[in-house]
Amino acid sequence: MLEGKRAPDLSASVLEDVTSTAVCHILGIPLQDRSTFQPWSRIVQIAPPDDVPGIEVAVKASYNYLMEFVTGHRKGVPDGFIRRYVDNRAKMQEPLGNADFVGVLLGILLGGGHNALSVMTKCVYALLCAPSLWARIVRQPSEIGTMTEELIRLIPIGKLSTFPRITTREVVTSVGTIPKDSVVYANAFLANRDPEVFPEPLTIDPDRINTKSHLQFGYGIHSCMGPALARLEISIVLNALVSMTPSLRLNADPVTLRWINGTVLRRPDELPVRFDA
Numbered sequence: 525m526l527e528g529k530r531a532p533d534l535s536a537s538v539l540e541d542v543t544s545t546a547v548c549h550i551l552g553i554p555l556q557d558r559s560t561f562q563p564w565s566r567i568v569q570i571a572p573p574d575d576v577p578g579i580e581v582a583v584k585a586s587y588n589y590l591m592e593f594v595t596g597h598r599k600g601v602p603d604g605f606i607r608r609y610v611d612n613r614a615k616m617q618e619p620l621g622n623a624d625f626v627g628v629l630l631g632i633l634l635g636g637g638h639n640a641l642s643v644m645t646k647c648v649y650a651l652l653c654a655p656s657l658w659a660r661i662v663r664q665p666s667e668i669g670t671m672t673e674e675l676i677r678l679i680p681i682g683k684l685s686t687f688p689r690i691t692t693r694e695v696v697t698s699v700g701t702i703p704k705d706s707v708v709y710a711n712a713f714l715a716n717r718d719p720e721v722f723p724e725p726l727t728i729d730p731d732r733i734n735t736k737s738h739l740q741f742g743y744g745i746h747s748c749m750g751p752a753l754a755r756l757e758i759s760i761v762l763n764a765l766v767s768m769t770p771s772l773r774l775n776a777d778p779v780t781l782r783w784i785n786g787t788v789l790r791r792p793d794e795l796p797v798r799f800d801a
């Protein structure tokens with residue numbers, strides 16, 4: 525982008541490559557396959573709610589694609605997670621069968637791609653819409669870690685904040701009783717804005733002392749697998765942007781930007797920017 529070879533759309537030129545490249549390196553799948561799996565994971569996470577057949581086709585295609593690496597029908601990178609797990613599986617106490625292992629890989633392919641990308645895009649978008657916050661991290665890059673955490677707390681990843689749970693017993697709450705065997709969607713977005721935990725919750729304040737106590741990555745045994753990776757990727761991107769393009773700003777009125785409004789995820793589909801050479 526700096527060399528002017530690609531349009532100054534930060535999303536297409538930079539951000540989309542970051543998360544998908546990381547996924548390839550972690551799993552040990554060829555970089556050129558991004559053009560194969562990115563469209564599937566895009567459909568799975570950002571298709572409109574009425575495209576159930578499309579989502580089904582894309583999930584199956586992603587599943588079969590990953591299974592081919594596990595069974596050796598596709599050649600992966602030897603030191604990637606897939607090959608290392610398969611090659612060492614016999615030594616493990618409770619090895620996963622192929623189907624369960626592909627289930628885990630699917631989570632990494634989907635979550636590591638578009639989940640991280642959606643939050644990263646909205647972090648950059650929020651900072652460029654609030655020039656005083658952008659100026660603050662340009663002046664003090666050491667604050668990027670806490671700024672990232674505060675943005676993650678406040679920015680909903682999409683429409684659903686957690687996977688559903690099923691109650692194994694009756695649960696009495698302050699506003700009523702939930703019967704056993706009910707499907708429950710906890711609203712973590714609301715919890716992340718609880719004024720008793722985060723005073724003035726809508727203020728982006730990297731000086732909060734309890735910034736990490738949000739629930740943006742869920743809770744319990746099925747909480748997100750990738751918080752460390754997501755935090756690292758967003759911080760690295762912000763560090764690179766403030767040092768290489770400190771004058772970065774949006775090159776459009778924020779209300780005119782095109783948004784992806786998917787079943788699961790929401791984010792700007794473009795981030796047109798300008799910066800001084």
Ligand code: HEM
Binds near residue numbers: 644681686741742
């Ligand atoms: C800022 C970025 C991300 C956010 C906000 C996020 C958020 C979430 C949330 C809310 C859940 C459901 C947790 C629950 O219901 O308790 C989840 C699950 C999951 N996430 Fe993430 N995620 C992000 C990035 C990632 C990354 C980078 C990866 C890949 C390494 C990933 C992989 C997964 C997997 C595999 C699950 C399912 C875990 C399970 O069911 O046991 N996520 N994520």
